Amino acid sequence: MASIGTIAPSSLSRKDLLWQIVWDKERCAFCGRCTAVCPVHAIELGVFRKRLLQVAAGMETQPSNVYQVFYGIRQKTDPAYSCIGCGTCTLVCPNDCIIPIRNDEIDKLRFHINRGGQPRRRGGRRNVPEGILDRIKFVRISMLTDPALDAGRHEFELRTILGRVLPPEETLKLYKEEGWSPPVREIYPLIIGSMSFGALSPTMWEGLQMGVAYLNEELGMPVRMCTGEGGCPPRLLRSRFMKYVILQIASGYFGWDEIIHAIPEMKEDPCAVEIKYGQGAKPGDGGLLMWYKVNKLIAAIRGVPPGVSLPSPPTHQTLYSIEEAVAKMIQSLYMAWGFRVPVYPKISGTSTALAVLNNLTRNPYAAGLAIDGEDGGTGAAYNVSMDHMGHPIASNIRECYLNLVKVGKQNEIPLFAAGGIGKRGNLAANAAALIMLGASGVQIGKYIMQAAAGCVGSETDRCNICNIGLCPKGITSQDPRIYRRLDPEKVAERVVDVFLSFDTELKKIVAPLGRSTSLPIGMSDALGIDDYHAAERLQIKYVV
Amino acid sequence: MCRLFAITSDDPLSPMVAIKALEIMKEGYDGSGVGLFLTDLGGSFEEIKEAPILSGIFSHSGIKKLDQFMMELGFMTKYKLSFKTSKNPPPGVPKRDVYLVRAYEYPEGWEGLSREEIEHRLMTIRLTLRHMGEETGDIVVFSFWPDVIMIKEVGDPMDVAEYLQLDRKELCARIIMAQGRQNTNYAINLYACHPFFIQGIATMTNGENTAFVPIKEFLMSRGFPGYIGYQSDSEVFTHILHYIHKKLGLGIEYYKHVITPLQDQDLEHHPQGSFLKVLKETCRRLIIDGPNCVIGVLPDKSMFMVQDRKKLRPGIVGGSEGIFAFSSEACALEFAIPNRDKTKDFQPMHLDTVVVSPDRKEMKIWRQSEPLPLPL
Structure with a gap:
């Protein structure tokens, strides 16, 4: 100028x-x-x-x-x-x-x-680097009254249950009568959350799937991965690896034509079906795959024409009421696999989560509730939704868990927490804090992109262009010239590294608390925080 | 860690046997309290096995409240054991007005009630009394049950026993459990002292249960009035046993499968693995995390010992036909039953449940990996 x-x-x-x-x-x-x-x-x-x-x-x-x-x-x-x-x-x-x-x-x-x-649209997370999860400490250290355990040599049973667990009285009665009980899966408490084939590049998706398969088949860790709303490649649908996959259905129903047609040919049932009602990064807004990324392959899997943006509606079209959502949608999806596959909803963190939960407690088919907090990531969303909409995960999970305690259904409906877990790199500490607040397990998305594929995105607004298919690392691109940069084998290796190191860190947290026989879900007596009001809200110790 | 000693014998024994056994194990303990549980009673209580016995500690005003309350319900005193204590209690033992062990006649209106209803009413009365005394501390009740006496006090077990003159012929039992310490992990409180009792089931524990809070929350949300208290993390062991026994109808052989279930790979090889997997999933909120050794007595007067999955706490069972002792240390067993076959002594490990049934013929050992006696 x-x-x-x-x-x-x-x-x-x-x-x-x-x-x-x-x-x-x-x-x-x-x-x-x-x-x-x-x-x-x-x-x-x-x-x-x-x-x-x-x-x-x-x-x-x-x-x-x-x-x-x-x-x-x-x-x-x-x-x-x-x-x-x-x-x-x-x-x-x-x-x-x-x-x-x-x-x-x-x-x-x-x-x-x-x-x-x-308005600005982008990928990534809420652009706020801090969070309450990092401030939660584990304060109840075993020493003399109960010896601390050896994280390296002791045996640990760190599994969780995905699926509806009925009260013991009812379960035993149904067992005797050979009645139907809701299906449950014993899985690893760290789940790779929903990132769609389409949002992620083929190389990234393949790498994640290979890593998950290796963890299951070679290392005996029952790690599960959710597809997100974008269908599932036909070969995977018909493979034995299907059992490691949680299929997601969301308001656009993308890919479900392919899935439904593959059901008769499936060798294994999927681990579960997640119905997405909301997402932490853009609460109350539907999924979005921008036209840049809708190439021929993605279009074919999703059953849409290529080169058009794919905004999912904010709600499911058939949804008149929460009762209907729970009763009809969950049951229809149960029916698809002969009532052998757990079906659970995922919502975004919200002050109305309790209403959803209360409704689910009355439905014996609801296999769990996943809540995605305000720090959840996304491949594409309006900046205003990402930065300003949503509810923090910690208090949401805590109030839901305490409500379940009140009605005596804690862990009968497992709660899964997501959104900003490991945002500052403290994956195991954040996950353990949420588990002790009442989550049965946690879902990660952004973290695994950062750790397994070198995503450079940050909460100080670095990169965050997942939405336009130009991801410099090839993680969220559909352009072969770009995604060829990412070697799926190497991604798989990193996935394994992440889970193994997480496992060790989780043991390093629970062992000093004297826990090894079961995942310490709801062990809130172990937690403390240096903020009085947060301690009151979460009903944990206030420590300074 | 608590000293634990329990004995089951064909011939009634004085509780002093158990107190002395605790004394033998004194080294390394603080001896800060004592809890006694006596059942299958001998002596004066032999003849009134059906009469419910109230055990507790009362102030003078508490006794008045009790008498009025029981009279209104229609309970008449049938027999009572008086404790004449010296004026000054030994150091560390608080001065109490009345240590009460009193057997009652059932009210007339209770005739013809079902066993279950009677049990429920007895528990409700105990809870009401406990509640009545909560504010001022003038009423502390440990048990209200036929053929059961419980004594708890703060202080050195031997001092307390001498002070209360427990060495008397009216007071003897075929089954005695004794624990020699006050609460370690939470505040000192008579209600925090083992053994814990609910509807014929009593247990005592050493070690600490780190899964206490979620288990407590689960039990308290069952809607069963008896699941209260929890001044000690060990109380949940009694209530879990009560829950699986009374609510789920499962026997002692399932106890370990609930509190420390087998891991998945072991369940796959178990003959009843499919059932146990279901049990593990549905009862996973009752999984304990020790280290704990649990000794207990069932309503049928069987005595048992289990260890948690880590097996970090001591526990030994030994004896011969007619008399068996369960102890946290071998020296106490040696003291109580010196003439046993020591090669048959057994220290249960992480999968074992040891049970001596009321016939006292032998100790039965169940290993979790073995088939269950009664397939469901």
Whole structure:
């Protein structure tokens, strides 16, 4: 822009952007890798003009100047091309001469990412790095009254149950009468939560599935993974690995034509069916797969034309009332597999979760309740939903559990917690805290993307472009040129690493608490927090 | 950790046997309290086996409240054991007004009531009395049940026994359980002292149950009035046993399968694995996390011992036909039954349940991995 040119409202300088590219001319080899790799074309080859003063020695020649051209990197300031801070340029730079730096103040860019009246949409999580889960401590340490256990050598039974458990009296009566009891699955308490085939790239999905299969078949860890709303590849539907999969049905019913047709040919029942009523990242809003990612394969699996955005409705079309949702939808899905597969709803964290739960307690078919808190991740959602809608998971799970305690149905309807678990890397501590608050298990999504595939997204608004299919790591892209970057075998290896290390850490938490015979669900006497009001709300110890 | 000693004998024994056995195990313990449970009574109570006996500690005002309450219900005193204590209790023992062991005649209106109804009413009366005394502490009741006496007090077991003059011929029983310590993990409280009793079932425990809070929450949400208290984490062992026995109709051989179920790979090889898996899933809220050794008595007067899955607490059973002792340490067993075949002594491990039935012929050992006696 010329110094006296026109300034448009959205004319921004580099200083106004969230991320600023710092480039070192002295070290740059001009190889062009950074500009080629930048997913959002935020940088380009820059041709700069520079004036050089020439001052000769002596008095005879007058000083003069010369204009020279030099080349370098130019950062675009057009909001449509603003740097996302992913750092892929840094990753590919052979000379370490380029890096995005976060602005030292709140950016002005945020006021302009709504061109054409279209509010900002993105992937990732709520852009708030902190959370209450990291503040919960495990304070009840066994020492003398009951010896602490050896996390490395003692035997531990760290499994949980997915499925409706009836009261003992009723269960034994049904057993004697050979009546139908709800199916239950004994599974590992850390579940890979719903991320659809479509939201994730084929290589990422395959890697996760391979990792899960390895954990089950080679290491004996009953880890389960949920498909999300996007169907399931036909070969997987017809394979023995189906038993490790939780199928999700959501309001768009994407992929269910394929699934229903595969039922007669299924070798194994799926682990469970999750009915998605809500998602923590965008409560009250439907799923969204933007057109960028709907290629031929995705379109075929989902049963839609390619190249169109796929917004799921916010609710299921057949839903008139909660009673109907519970009674009809859960039962219909039970019927599909001959009442052998647990079916449970997933809702977003909300102050009305108790109403949902109370309804479920009256329905012996409801196999559980998954609650996805405000810190849950997504592949695509409106920024306003992600940052401002939803309920924190800790108090939601706690009040639901305590309500179940009140009616004597704790763990009969297992509660599964999701949303921001391991947000700051403390996966096992967050999971254990939620379990002791009353969750039967936890679901992770973003964490496994970060740990198993190197997702660079963060809650300080780094990257977060999962929605447009340009994921620099190939995790959420449907472009073969990009997702080829991700080796599914390596993803599988990392999945195994994550679960093994989680297992050890979980033991390192429960062993000092003297727990090994069963997962310490609801062991709230072990928990403390340094915030009085949080302690009151969660009914745990206040410790300072 | 608590000292535990229990004995079951064809011939009635004085509770002093158990107190002395605790004394033998004194080394390494603080001796901060004592709890006694006597059943299959001999002596003066032999003739009145059906009469419910109230055991507790009362102040003078508490006794007045009790008498009025029982009179209104129509209970008449049939027999009572008086404790004449010296004026000053030994150090560490609080001064009490009345230690009460009193047998009652059933009210006339109770004739013809079913066994179940009588049991329910007896428990309700005990709970009401307990509730009446909760505010001022003038009434503390341990049991109200036929053929059962319970004595609990703070202080060194031997001092308490001498103070209460337990060495008397009217007081003897074929089954005695004794525990020698006050509560470790929670506040000192007479209600926190083992053994715990509910409707004919009594247990005592050493060690700590770290799964206490979720189990307590589960029991309290059963809607059964007897599942209250929990001043000690060990009380849940008594109530779990009561729950599976009375509510689920399962015998002692299932107790271990509820509190410490087999792991999945072991269930696969178990002949009744499919049932046990169902039991494990539905009762998983009752899974304990020890270390705990549990000694208990069932309504049919069988005595048992189980260990938790970790087996970190001591426990030994030995004896010969007619007399068996269950003890947390071998020295007490040695003291109580010196002339037994020591090679038959048994220390139950993480899968075992030892039971001596009321005929006292032998000790039966059930291992969880073995088939259950009565397939369901």
